[in-house]
Structure formats: C-alpha cells, structure tokens
Amino acid sequence: xxxxxxxxxxxxxxxxxxxAMLAELTHRCPLACPxxxxxxxxxRAEEELSTGEWIGVFEQAAKLGVLHLHLSGGEPxxxxxxxxxxxxxxxxxxxxxxxxSGVGLTEARIAGLSDAGLDHVQLSLQGVSREGADRISxxxxxxxxxxxxxxxxxxxGIPLTVNAVCHRQNMDQIDDMIDLAIGLKARRIEIAxxxxxGWAERNKAALLPTRPQVERATNTVAEARRKYEGTIEIDYVxxxxxxxxxxxxxxxWGRVGLNVTPSGRVLPCHAAETIPSLSFxxxxxxxLARIWYESDAFNSYRGDAWMPELCRSCxxxxxxxxxxxxRAMALAGDASATDPVCVRSPxxxxxxxxxxxxxxxxxxDLVFRGR
Amino acid sequence: MTEAPxxxxxxxxxLARGVxxxxxxxxxxxxxxAPERAMALDETAVRIVQALDGERTLYRIADDFxxxxxxxxxxxxxxxxxxxxxxxxxxMLDFAx
Numbered sequence: 001x002x003x004x005x006x007x008x009x010x011x012x013x014x015x016x017x018x019x020a021m022l023a024e025l026t027h028r029c030p031l032a033c034p035x036x037x038x039x040x041x042x043x044r045a046e047e048e049l050s051t052g053e054w055i056g057v058f059e060q061a062a063k064l065g066v067l068h069l070h071l072s073g074g075e076p077x078x079x080x081x082x083x084x085x086x087x088x089x090x091x092x093x094x095x096x097x098x099x100x101s102g103v104g105l106t107e108a109r110i111a112g113l114s115d116a117g118l119d120h121v122q123l124s125l126q127g128v129s130r131e132g133a134d135r136i137s138x139x140x141x142x143x144x145x146x147x148x149x150x151x152x153x154x155x156x157g158i159p160l161t162v163n164a165v166c167h168r169q170n171m172d173q174i175d176d177m178i179d180l181a182i183g184l185k186a187r188r189i190e191i192a193x194x195x196x197x198g199w200a201e202r203n204k205a206a207l208l209p210t211r212p213q214v215e216r217a218t219n220t221v222a223e224a225r226r227k228y229e230g231t232i233e234i235d236y237v238x239x240x241x242x243x244x245x246x247x248x249x250x251x252x253w254g255r256v257g258l259n260v261t262p263s264g265r266v267l268p269c270h271a272a273e274t275i276p277s278l279s280f281x282x283x284x285x286x287x288l289a290r291i292w293y294e295s296d297a298f299n300s301y302r303g304d305a306w307m308p309e310l311c312r313s314c315x316x317x318x319x320x321x322x323x324x325x326x327r328a329m330a331l332a333g334d335a336s337a338t339d340p341v342c343v344r345s346p347x348x349x350x351x352x353x354x355x356x357x358x359x360x361x362x363x364x365d366l367v368f369r370g371r
Numbered sequence: 372m373t374e375a376p377x378x379x380x381x382x383x384x385x386l387a388r389g390v391x392x393x394x395x396x397x398x399x400x401x402x403x404x405a406p407e408r409a410m411a412l413d414e415t416a417v418r419i420v421q422a423l424d425g426e427r428t429l430y431r432i433a434d435d436f437x438x439x440x441x442x443x444x445x446x447x448x449x450x451x452x453x454x455x456x457x458x459x460x461x462x463m464l465d466f467a468x
Binding site for chain 2: 001002017019063064065067068093095097119120122157158159161187188190229230231232233235
C-alpha cells in the first residue's frame with residue numbers, strides 16, 4: 001500500500017527531481033564540537049543569503065519537487081529571521097525540519113516557530129550528562145538549555161527527534177542516550193557514528209570507535225528496537241571504517257538531495273567542496289533547477305560513466321551508487337576512485353592498517369572548533 | 372490523545388502532528404510526509420489515511436469501507452490493521468484513550 005519513494009537507476013541518464021534540501025542558513029554556531037561537519041573555512045555572516053534570497057530558494061525548491069526542507073547550520077537559531085523563513089517555507093508546502101543545538105531558542109521563539117508551521121525539530125545531544133555533554137560541545141550550560149528546549153518543543157506539540165553523534169568517547173552510552181530521548185518524549189532518535197569530514201578529520205584518533213564498541217553498539221540498537229517498538233523509532237548510522245561496503249552516501253550523488261551553503265552555493269553533499277576539481281554554482285547566479293539538472297558538479301558523479309571498471313562492473317553500484325566521493329578524495333586523492341571503505345578497493349587493507357594504528361593510541365587530545 | 376504501541380481493531384487513531392498527507396504535483400502522487408520519511412501511497416492507503424479521524428475505531432472504518440465497496444469487513448479490517456501497525460511502529464500516529 002505504501003513504499004518509500006525511490007527511483008530505479010536503470011535509466012542512468014534520467015535524473016529524478018530532488019526529494020530533500022538542506023539549507024545551511026548560517027555557519028555561525030556557539031558550540032565547538034570536535035566533530036563539526038562544516039568545512040574548515042566557514043562562511044562569514046555578511047556573506048549569508050538575505051531573508052528574501054532564502055525565501056526565493058525555498059520557493060524554487062518546492063517547485064522543483066523538494067518535499068523535505070532541513071533548516072540547518074551552523075546553528076540556524078543564530079538567524080534572527082528563522083521564524084519568518086520557516087513560515088515562508090511552510091507556505092510553499094515544504095515539510096520543515098529544524099536541525100538545532102537548542103542554543104538560541106527560547107520558549108517564545110519555539111511558540112513562534114510552531115505557529116509558523118514548523119513540522120519537526122531535531123535536537124542534538126553531545127552526551128547524557130551535563131558534564132560530559134558540555135565538555136564535548138565546548139559550551140557551558142548547553143546541556144541544561146537542551147533539556148529545556150526539548151520540553152518546550154514537545155509541550156508545543158512539535159514532534160522531536162534527538163540527534164546523538166556517537167564516537168569512541170560515548171559509544172558505550174547508547175542505552176543511556178535512548179533512555180534520555182524517551183524521557184524527553186522524543187518520537188525518534190538518530191544515533192549516528194561520527195563521519196570524518198571537515199573538523200572531525202582532525203580528531204580522528206580521539207573519536208574513531210573501536211571494533212568491540214561497534215559490535216556492542218549494533219547489538220544494543222537491535223535490542224532497544226525490539227524493546228521500544230512503538231515508543232521510539234531508532235535510526236542508527238554505523239561506523240564507516242568498520243564496514244565491508246560503503247553506504248549509499250546521500251542516497252547517491254545528485255539523486256535525492258542537495259545542500260545550499262550560507263552564501264548560496266549549491267552542493268550535492270555538505271562535504272563536496274573538498275573535491276578541488278569541482279566548481280559549484282550559486283543560487284545568486286542561476287536557478288536551482290538548472291543547477292540540479294545541468295551543472296557539471298551535479299552531473300560529475302551521476303550514473304556510472306565516471307566509475308572505475310571495478311565499480312562499473314559491480315552489481316553493488318545499484319545499491320551504494322559508488323559510495324562516498326569525498327572520502328575517495330580524502331583517502332585515495334582521487335574523487336573518482338573506488339570508495340576505500342569497500343572491501344574490493346585496493347586501498348582497503350591500508351585503511352584497516354591506518355585505523356588499527358589510530359585505535360592503538362591510548363589517548364588523543366580533542367581539538368575543539370574555534371577554541 | 373496519548374501514544375501507545377499496541378494496535379487492535381478497537382484502536383482509535385489519527386495522524387500525529389508532523390505527519391501529513393500532501394499532493395506531490397511534480398511526481399503526480401499523494402505522499403505521506405513524516406520526519407525523515409516520504410511514503411508514496413496507493414489509492415487504498417490514501418483512503419485509509421483519510422479515514423483516520425480520531426473518532427472511529429479501525430473496525431468501524433473497515434465496516435464503513437465494506438458497505439461502500441461491497442467487500443468482506445473481516446478482510447478489510449485485517450488489511451487496515453497491518454498498515455496501521457506499520458505507521459504506529461514509526462510513531463506516526465496519536466491514539467485516543
């Protein structure tokens with residue numbers, strides 16, 4: 001009777017309209033998470049798209065076929081026009097999802113967002129205790145603020161998802177994260193293992209989970225899903241480096257979603273700017289539809305023509321679409337290379353050895369963003 | 372309305388806030404939107420979702436469909452319950468007491 005919307009890839013030349021757009025409203029953020037996924041070079045406030053420009057982008061996105069709009073950052077609450085932007089997005093029929101640390105939200109502002117038609121809130125949690133969470137976020141008082149924000153959101157009736165990034169230092173607390181999320185009346189929890197892009201790459205040694213941790217986490221999640229079915233939905237993103245095959249990164253390059261940076265550049269994924277051979281077009285200069293369907297950056301890794309023979313002849317190309325181009329760039333020095341996570345990659349053994357070397361370090365210091 | 376996991380034919384449910392049925396003009400279909408999820412519904416599923424008024428029990432809805440489509444209420448109630456269970460497992464519904 002129902003099916004998740006997906007598209008056959010047999011017609012590689014036929015590009016489907018995008019389902020989702022991530023609007024990085026700003027790079028400004030009061031937190032200093034050591035695994036920040038934003039680029040090393042942040043966009044300055046004066047370069048950000050104006051209120052009117054963002055609203056124009058939302059309208060284009062809705063016409064293009066986008067269903068879900070993720071309002072993100074940085075910290076989107078740092079935008080003074082957040083309620084106005086949400087209201088405009090909702091008026092175009094977009095499903096609006098606010099991805100926030102909670103810092104900068106007040107009870108009154110949440111009421112404003114609720115009235116504006118905000119559909120859903122994703123609230124990040126950096127830990128299950130005040131001390132642990134505030135240490136990772138580098139923001140004193142952040143944990144208490146998040147607890148308050150969760151209660152305001154659910155009291156307003158807005159569905160809440162808790163986003164918990166897990167890594168070596170908190171991977172053994174997944175049970176507690178789920179309990180905390182249930183206590184906060186979240187309907188969903190996303191437990192995502194840190195991905196090593198942007199700032200996170202610098203802290204790999206301190207954040208990479210161990211194999212036993214990953215095995216325990218997998219079991220914990222499976223058990224919790226059975227136990228809490230109907231109470232909370234649990235999404236789990238396992239660790240890439242300990243997998244045999246890559247995930248379908250972004251659901252495939254230029255297949256499902258797009259990102260717009262604070263200054264209006266349109267990217268196939270939030271880390272795409274780490275690929276130096278690509279240049280990205282700006283919504284200030286061209287329409288979203290043209291960029292999606294016709295720009296070189298979006299067409300570069302669609303279909304299978306770009307793939308090395310190893311991937312093009314592999315049946316998994318219809319499952320993972322070649323995995324992650326940014327990781328291929330980072331680890332193989334070539335964005336067209338087979339994703340080094342894949343067991344069939346010639347670089348996989350080297351990646352395992354490098355991972356083992358990092359795991360053997362007894363301790364590593366965290367470098368906090370902006371501190 | 373409160374949330375509860377168990378679905379039976381006497382359940383009374385409606386779509387939770389943050390879950391809505393919308394026309395998707397670009398793809399020419401009706402979609403059920405929820406957090407991080409978009410489901411394309413066929414005609415039957417759309418009718419069921421539209422019938423979730425938070426007042427009728429699932430069995431009553433099946434009974435009404437049975438009269439309308441001249442099909443056995445028992446079968447329809449089974450189909451509805453299975454579909455509704457999927458939505459409930461994803462926290463997409465609110466339950467009446």
